[in-house]
Structure formats: structure tokens, C-alpha cells
Amino acid sequence: MKLENCDNIKRLGIYFFFDPDGIVDGYIPYFLADLVKNLNELMIVSNGPIGVEGRKKLEAFTSNILERDNKGLDVWAYKEGLQSYGWDALVDFDEVVLLNYTIMGPLYPLSEMFNTMATRDLDFWGITKHHGLDFDPYGKCKYHLIPEHIQTGFMVIRSSMLQSTEFQKYWEDMPEIESYADSICNHEAIFTKDFNDKGFKSDVYVNTEDLKEFAEYPLMIYPKELIAKKHCPIFKRKTFYNYYSEYLDVTCGQACYELFKYLREESSYDVDLIWETILRTANMADIKDRMQLNYILPTEALLPTICKEKPRIAIFMHLYFLDLIEYCKRYADMMPVEADVYITTNSEEKKIKIEQGFKDFNGRKVTVIVIPNRGRDVSSLLLGLKPYASSYDIVCYVHDKKATQVTPYLIGESFSYQCFENVLHNRIFVENIITTFVQNPRLGLLAPPPPIHGIYSITLGNEWLINFDNSKALATRFGIRVNMDREKQPVAPLGTIFWLRPKAFQSFYESDLSYEDFPEEPTGEIDGNIMHAIERLYPYGAQQAGYYSAWVQNDVYTKMHLTNLNKMLGDVNRTMVQKFGPSTRYTHMSIIREAKTSLISLPYRNPRVNRLKSLLKKVVGERNYFKLKRIYKGLE
Numbered sequence: 001m002k003l004e005n006c007d008n009i010k011r012l013g014i015y016f017f018f019d020p021d022g023i024v025d026g027y028i029p030y031f032l033a034d035l036v037k038n039l040n041e042l043m044i045v046s047n048g049p050i051g052v053e054g055r056k057k058l059e060a061f062t063s064n065i066l067e068r069d070n071k072g073l074d075v076w077a078y079k080e081g082l083q084s085y086g087w088d089a090l091v092d093f094d095e096v097v098l099l100n101y102t103i104m105g106p107l108y109p110l111s112e113m114f115n116t117m118a119t120r121d122l123d124f125w126g127i128t129k130h131h132g133l134d135f136d137p138y139g140k141c142k143y144h145l146i147p148e149h150i151q152t153g154f155m156v157i158r159s160s161m162l163q164s165t166e167f168q169k170y171w172e173d174m175p176e177i178e179s180y181a182d183s184i185c186n187h188e189a190i191f192t193k194d195f196n197d198k199g200f201k202s203d204v205y206v207n208t209e210d211l212k213e214f215a216e217y218p219l220m221i222y223p224k225e226l227i228a229k230k231h232c233p234i235f236k237r238k239t240f241y242n243y244y245s246e247y248l249d250v251t252c253g254q255a256c257y258e259l260f261k262y263l264r265e266e267s268s269y270d271v272d273l274i275w276e277t278i279l280r281t282a283n284m285a286d287i288k289d290r291m292q293l294n295y296i297l298p299t300e301a302l303l304p305t306i307c308k309e310k311p312r313i314a315i316f317m318h319l320y321f322l323d324l325i326e327y328c329k330r331y332a333d334m335m336p337v338e339a340d341v342y343i344t345t346n347s348e349e350k351k352i353k354i355e356q357g358f359k360d361f362n363g364r365k366v367t368v369i370v371i372p373n374r375g376r377d378v379s380s381l382l383l384g385l386k387p388y389a390s391s392y393d394i395v396c397y398v399h400d401k402k403a404t405q406v407t408p409y410l411i412g413e414s415f416s417y418q419c420f421e422n423v424l425h426n427r428i429f430v431e432n433i434i435t436t437f438v439q440n441p442r443l444g445l446l447a448p449p450p451p452i453h454g455i456y457s458i459t460l461g462n463e464w465l466i467n468f469d470n471s472k473a474l475a476t477r478f479g480i481r482v483n484m485d486r487e488k489q490p491v492a493p494l495g496t497i498f499w500l501r502p503k504a505f506q507s508f509y510e511s512d513l514s515y516e517d518f519p520e521e522p523t524g525e526i527d528g529n530i531m532h533a534i535e536r537l538y539p540y541g542a543q544q545a546g547y548y549s550a551w552v553q554n555d556v557y558t559k560m561h562l563t564n565l566n567k568m569l570g571d572v573n574r575t576m577v578q579k580f581g582p583s584t585r586y587t588h589m590s591i592i593r594e595a596k597t598s599l600i601s602l603p604y605r606n607p608r609v610n611r612l613k614s615l616l617k618k619v620v621g622e623r624n625y626f627k628l629k630r631i632y633k634g635l636e
Contacts (some may be wrong), residue, residue: 024054241282375518444547445503447493
């Protein structure tokens with residue numbers, strides 16, 4: 001049926017909302033403000049209670065708010081919304097819009113879409129289509145594959161279908177929905193085919209038939225294309241944090257980056273609405289990967305800036321080893337001349353030596369503070385320098401990194417080189433870091449990526465090591481409630497040399513942390529203590545405060561890093577292909593995951609393994625070797 005007279009269309013919207021904390025983020029009222037212009041009535045169905053502030057936001061658009069138990073996901077929320085009206089009452093509407101909180105926008109007035117679709121002879125329609133799969137990844141779909149279907153995040157049902165016994169029976173017979181797979185296989189994936197087969201006509205506003213051979217899910221994989229060239233008014237919130245493998249298996253990872261860049265630079269949409277919701281609800285590692293939060297900054301050319309007022313800058317430093325004073329001073333001299341310098345150390349004698357070493361430091365104000373010899377660089381930043389942090393907008397934090405527990409010493413020295421070079425390479429690079437903070441007000445922490453050379457290569461993909469449980473427990477103490485997952489890396493400054501926005505560290509500075517929380521020196525531990533746990537919590541504290549964390553490298557060091565990554569991945573990939581044949585990354589990962597043994601886990605009677613173990617002990621040192629055995633439980 002067509003709806004020729006757009007001015008007299010009677011339309012109901014049933015909007016499904018869910019948030020485990022009952023918080024209504026700003027993108028929702030922004031969307032509803034445009035949606036209600038096209039509705040006669042709006043009903044909001046929430047799976048769970050809505051907070052007081054959130055309810056106020058929603059009541060600006062409707063008083064018809066239904067709170068229900070968090071059961072049945074979106075499917076049963078729609079079902080209950082329809083049933084609460086009743087089939088007799090729904091007859092009065094020309095269209096019922098079923099939509100939910102997983103979509104963001106609009107980027108164009110929704111009236112354009114509603115008016116266009118009103119002229120088409122349809123029984124139901126949506127905005128976008130999923131082109132289906134020739135298999136069923138869930139093992140639950142009655143068609144034994146995923147049919148092509150309209151995506152149910154925004155679905156419009158016309159009266160010709162609303163009044164049909166087929167549509168009413170569909171909802172009355174809807175089985176229990178207990179999982180995402182149930183939702184897909186018992187509703188979203190089958191709805192379009194079921195009703196098309198019954199003779200009902202459907203279509204979508206955004207035609208993606210030309211992209212069918214490129215991607216089955218254009219809204220996720222081609223969001224910018226759909227918005228810029230096909231006038232798609234929406235995008236998915238999940239675009240910014242869903243599993244990165246979804247991109248990497250078919251693209252080089254550009255989709256989310258290009259979408260955000262387009263929204264920020266070529267649309268009127270406030271991207272801070274995106275930051276607000278994803279930083280509160282998603283895992284920082286997922287956000288970082290999806291949005292490519294890696295800043296490769298030049299060392300020989302300044303980035304353009306329109307900053308009218310210079311930010312207040314300081315360098316915070318902890319010095320324990322007096323033989324590294326000149327080393328640290330050389331890097332600290334890369335800071336702007338107006339930057340203040342604060343240095344902590346653990347004795348009055350060292351304070352005198354440091355003050356002498358930094359005397360007449362190019363006119364910079366240098367303050368040296370003595371703190372207890374507990375907590376090292378962590379207590380220095382969070383306790384010793386805490387009184388000064390709020391006076392600055394951006395701070396660079398460094399310490400005299402000497403990893404002599406790893407042999408040969410060059411391994412530890414190279415780690416220190418990587419850290420210092422990627423935060424204080426030269427004055428131009430430092431100015432570009434400051435500019436990056438100014439231009440990205442949600443940026444809270446900027447650190448070099450984890451090291452991947454020598455024994456540190458085990459860190460790649462294992463960034464938590466044995467620290468997750470300790471970090472998780474401390475998160476509660478610091479009031480950090482954002483998403484943490486032991487399977488996802490902390491975007492943390494491993495090495496504790498990084499740039500930060502002090503406002504992003506409120507969770508730490510407002511806590512009851514004290515020097516007594518840290519062990520007395522020497523601790524005798526190279527991992528697993530409170531310092532390592534807090535170090536990995538930094539990005540989550542920033543996220544709790546509403547800021548994101550990212551990696552930074554200078555353009556010179558990036559040359560080495562690309563070579564190293566390519567070498568590491570190339571060696572692994574070559575070995576897998578030689579042993580198992582050419583295949584996809586997914587297949588090779590499955591082979592590795594299903595492997596029952598590894599060289600290091602084989603019994604001692606294997607002489608080859610004994611030689612390997614002896615070599616490993618020689619390379620990393622016997623102390624480190626047995627530490628690694630403890631880290632990887634069950635290796636022997």
C-alpha cells in the first residue's frame with residue numbers, strides 16, 4: 001500500500017531502550033528530537049529501570065514509557081510494546097515504527113526518508129539490508145543459512161500488515177529469546193523472508209545491491225559510503241567498538257576511521273555524542289582498534305594549530321638512579337621552555353645531586369621533592385606529584401628506566417629508548433604532541449605501544465600477564481566501573497613513560513591511595529605487584545573520567561616498529577603456511593588454539609626441548625626464566 005498524503009499519515013513509534021545502569025546518553029534525545037517530528041505517538045520500552053536523569057530526558061518526548069524486566073532482548077520488548085497497545089488500537093495507525101537504541105543519527109532529516117518511502121507500494125520497510133550468509137553461524141536458523149533481510153534496528157510496518165492475522169500470529173507465537181543468537185535466528189534474520197514468502201511487499205530506503213558482492217553487512221563495513229553517497233541517515237553505535245576481526249577479515253581496517261573522520265569534518269553531527277556513550281560502555285581496546293587511535297607524529301614539521309591560548313604544560317619525573325640524571329635531562333630539555341619541571345626522588349642526598357644537575361635548566365622552574373622509597377614511579381605520579389597536577393592541562397611523565405633484571409642489559413636499554421624517543425624525541429615532536437591534545441579534547445593518555453623486542457615480545461597479546469585480577473580489584477577501590485576484560489589488552493603505558501591530561505586521572509587523585517599501600521624496597525618482584533596493576537589501570541581511569549587512551553610514535557621510530565612487526569608476523573605466518581598450507585588468518589588461529597602441546601611444555605626427557613630451555617635461560621637469565629614459568633601457569 002502507498003501513503004500518498006504525507007501530511008495525514010498517522011504513525012506510532014515503539015523505541016526499545018536498554019542500558020544496564022539506566023543512563024540515557026545524549027545521542028538518544030538527539031535522535032528522538034527528530035524522530036518525534038514524524039510521529040503522532042511515541043512509546044519507549046526499556047528493558048530494566050531508567051535512572052532519574054535519564055527519565056527526565058525521555059519524558060521530554062513522551063510520557064508513555066514502559067519499564068519491563070530485562071528479558072527477551074529487543075524482540076520481546078517490541079512484542080510487549082505491541083501487546084500493550086493491543087491489535088484493535090493499532091488498527092488506527094498507518095505505520096508503526098519499531099526501532100532501537102543501537103542506531104545513531106540522524107545525519108539527514110528523517111522526514112526525507114519517511115516522505116520518500118510513503119510513495120512506495122509496500123507492506124513493511126526499513127533503512128538498510130543485510131545481504132545474508134550462505135551458512136548459519138549460529139546453528140539455530142530454520143533456513144540453515146542467514147537469508148537476506150531488512151535490519152530490524154529500524155523497521156516500519158504498515159496497516160495492511162498490522163491488521164493481518166499472519167503478523168499478529170507471528171508475535172503471539174514468538175518463542176522465548178534468551179540470547180543474541182536467538183534474537184537473530186528467531187526474528188531479525190527470518191522476518192523479511194517469512195513475510196515476503198507470505199506475499200507481503202518490502203523494501204529498504206538505502207539500496208545497497210551494488211555492494212552485495214563486496215560485503216554482506218554494508219551498514220557496518222561501508223558506513224561512510226552509505227552516508228555520503230546513499231543518503232543513509234543512521235549509523236550503528238557498535239561500529240566503534242565491535243570485534244576488530246570483523247573488519248580485518250575483509251578490510252584493512254578503514255571503515256570506522258573513515259566514518260568518524262567524515263562525521264567530524266563533513267557533517268553537523270556532534271561527535272562528542274559518540275565519545276560520551278562508547279567511553280562509558282565499551283572496552284578501550286576495542287575502541288582504540290576500531291578507531292585507529294594511533295598517532296604517528298612528525299619530528300621535522302609542526303602540525304597546524306589554531307590554539308588561541310597555550311595550555312599549561314609540565315614534565316613530571318622520578319629519579320632514583322643518579323647515573324641517569326644526564327640521560328633524563330637531555331630528554332626533558334625537549335619540553336617547551338615555559339614548561340615547569342617537577343622531580344621526585346627518595347632521599348635528601350639525591351635531591352641535592354639532582355638540583356645541582358638541573359641547575360640553570362634553560363630558565364625552567366625546577367622543583368625537587370623527596371618521597372618515601374615505596375611505589376617507585378607509580379607513587380611518584382599519583383602521590384608525590386599529586387599536589388601539582390591540577391595546575392596543568394597537559395603533563396609528560398617520565399622516570400629513569402633501568403631494567404637490569406633482564407640480560408643482556410641492551411634489551412632493557414632498548415625498552416627505555418623506545419619509551420623516551422616516543423614521548424620526547426625532539427622539540428618539534430613534543431609541540432606536535434601538545435597540539436594533538438589540544439585538537440582532541442577527549443584524549444586523556446598518550447603512550448608508546450608495548451615493546452616487542454627480546455623477551456618483551458611475550459607481552460604482545462599478553463599485556464595483562466599476571467596482573468588482571470589485581471587490577472580488577474583495584475579498579476573497584478578507585479571507583480573505576482568501565483568495561484575491563486582479561487582477553488583484551490589494556491591500552492596502558494607499559495614502562496610508565498607517557499603523556500596525560502591530569503583531569504583524566506581524577507579516579508586516582510581522588511582516591512585514598514597512600515604510600516603504605518606499596519611494598520618496601522627492594523620488592524624482589526619483576527611483575528605482579530601493585531605497581532604493575534595500577535600501571536595497567538591508567539587507561540581505565542581515564543575512560544572512567546570520559547577520556548580515551550591512544551598510542552603515539554614519532555615518524556622515525558615508526559620505521560623500526562613497522563619492520564619489527566612485519567618480521568614477527570612474517571615469521572609466524574611463514575611457519576604456519578609451511579606446516580599447514582596457505583589459509584586464512586582465522587584458520588591458522590584455530591589450528592593454534594586447538595594445539596594440545598607446545599615445545600616448552602614437552603617433558604624434560606626430550607633433549608631438543610632441554611637445549612631450548614637452556615638457551616632460553618641463557619638469553620633471559622635464570623631468574624626471569626623461572627618467573628616466566630610462574631606467569632604462564634601449567635607450562636611444566
